[in-house]
Amino acid sequence: MRRQPPKISAKEAAVGYLSRRDHAERELQQKLKMRGYSEQDVQEAIDFCQDYQWLDDARYAAMAVRNGVTKGWGKLRIQQEMKMKGVHELCIKQALADAEVDWFEQAKSVAQRKFGNQPMDTPKEKARRLRFMQSRGFDFEQIRYALSVDDEYEG
Structure with missing residues (x-):
């Protein structure tokens, strides 16, 4: 069974998506393709949105x-x-x-909000905090700074 062709043009659909929130170009392309628009219609919609600087x-x-x-x-x-x-x-x-972000201070701020002044008194607690900070996207140096960990063996 063939899919029904979309009821609105690719340009209208693209503008609709962009009116709700900003999208990356590839993200918008994927959404339009999933709705059944042809490669050419998708590219025309992308070009149209870029011409008006709605997609950047x-x-x-x-x-x-x-x-x-x-x-x-x-x-x-x-x-x-x-x-x-x-x-x-x-x-x-x-x-x-x-972005004028000090990633070390960002990490410290996140750690302070999450853990407050609770002591990191067991290896298990230290591991939990390290995992949390890693899941947030901080590198090891930033995590060490944020948690005031001097070396990996400190408990």
Whole structure:
């Protein structure tokens, strides 16, 4: 059984998606293809939206960095999220470079909000905190700084 052709044009669908929130170019392409639009219609819709500057990966990447920081994410998690959305590597690097974020202080702030002044008095608790910070996208140096861990054997 063939799928029903979409009732609205690819351009209208693209504008509809972008009116709700910003999208990365590849993310929007995938959504339109899944709705059954042809490759040519999808590309015309993408070009149309870019001509009007409604679709801009650089702007999307900058927004993704701001949102990630607000959510308490580290650089690695933000990078990964953007890669999954199909944002071009150069846009990701530029957005992260332009963001004036001290990732060490971001990590410390996240750790303070999550753990407060509770002591990290057992290896199990230390491991739990390290895993949490890693899942948030902080690298080991940032985690050590945030949790005031001098070396990996300290308990």
